[in-house]
Amino acid sequence: MPNWSYIIDIGGSMATDKKIFAVIAAANPDALGAKIASEFPDLNLLVGTGQWLLIGSSSMTTQELAAKLEISVDKSISGAIVLSVGSYYGRTQISTWEWLTAKMGDTNAVAG
Numbered sequence: 540m541p542n543w544s545y546i547i548d549i550g551g552s553m554a555t556d557k558k559i560f561a562v563i564a565a566a567n568p569d570a571l572g573a574k575i576a577s578e579f580p581d582l583n584l585l586v587g588t589g590q591w592l593l594i595g596s597s598s599m600t601t602q603e604l605a606a607k608l609e610i611s612v613d614k615s616i617s618g619a620i621v622l623s624v625g626s627y628y629g630r631t632q633i634s635t636w637e638w639l640t641a642k643m644g645d646t647n648a649v650a651g
Contacts (some may be wrong), residue, residue, distance in 0.1 A: 540610070548650060557594050557595070557598065557642070557643055557644075558595050558596065558597045558624075558633050559593070559594060559643065560592070560593040560599075560604055560621060561591070561593075561621075561624055562575065562590070562592075562619055562621050562622075563589060563590050563619060563620045563622075563633065564589030564617050564619050565588070565617070565618035565620065566619075567616060567618070568588060568589030568617065570617050571608065571609070571610065571617035571619055572591070574608050574609060575591055575608060580642040582594040582595070584635065586631070594640075594642045594643065600623075601621040601623050605619070605621045
């Protein structure tokens with residue numbers, strides 16, 4: 540069984556120049572995964588089949604990210620949903636929380 544943990548976001552809003560996005564493939568996750576890897580090589584984390592966390596600039600919108608990933612064009616590589624994350628909480632592998640903390644520099648997050 541993986542080493543799972545909860546994380547508690549006690550900081551309220553995340554004041555940073557970065558933003559967390561969640562991308563969920565609705566079709567063709569392999570093609571979308573390849574595009575994500577090429578556009579965000581060190582700023583993506585596969586959290587489940589067809590599900591990624593990405594780190595983008597704080598000024599990037601979900602529509603801009605969708606365009607960058609070629610999912611908002613007529614001949615898109617995949618259908619997908621792009622979400623901007625304002626806060627987070629949950630239970631998953633500790634490595635996910637460590638990745639978020641490292642990428643976001645979130646000193647207010649506490650794993651428990």
